[in-house]
Amino acid sequence: MQDYELDAWLGDVELTDEQRDTLRDEVEWVEQEYPNPDERTEAISAAVQYLLGVTTPVEAGRRLAAARTQMFGALAAAKVMARLAVAAGATEVDTAQTLGLDRMTIRRVLGKR
Structure with a gap:
């Protein structure tokens, strides 16, 4: 710059x-x-x-911790949505793309390996 x-x-x-x-x-x-x-x-x-x-670095650490908490909550919600969407007939691929998750994550959430 x-x-x-x-x-x-x-x-x-x-x-x-x-x-x-x-x-x-x-x-x-x-x-x-x-x-x-x-x-x-x-x-x-x-x-x-x-x-x-x-x-301060302490404040930055607090912001990061809060963001991680929010992210983990959003991830948990997305995983539940994945299970519900696939159970309702959505494909794993479409669900993964819609939620911005990896297809293997969707498969793990569904108990598949």
Whole structure:
């Protein structure tokens, strides 16, 4: 990310020269690590918040734990939906595609190997 892009991304946020250097390094890593623009934005935003003292690793850990809890709940619901859908006549392949699950996951949920 060029300096002018970093300035545009930061907007009114003011960082010290040291913070900008640190952020620039992190942005370089983030751009290599995360091809998805939404993930990049989230990561860069987290870096800025950390550098400004707005958030901490503890808070990031709490957010991650909450997201995992939500994800596991959504996965449990999807697995129940898979069982119900197949029992109602849907194919394993269609059910897997609809739910965004692997077909082998559907088969395991149905007790098949």
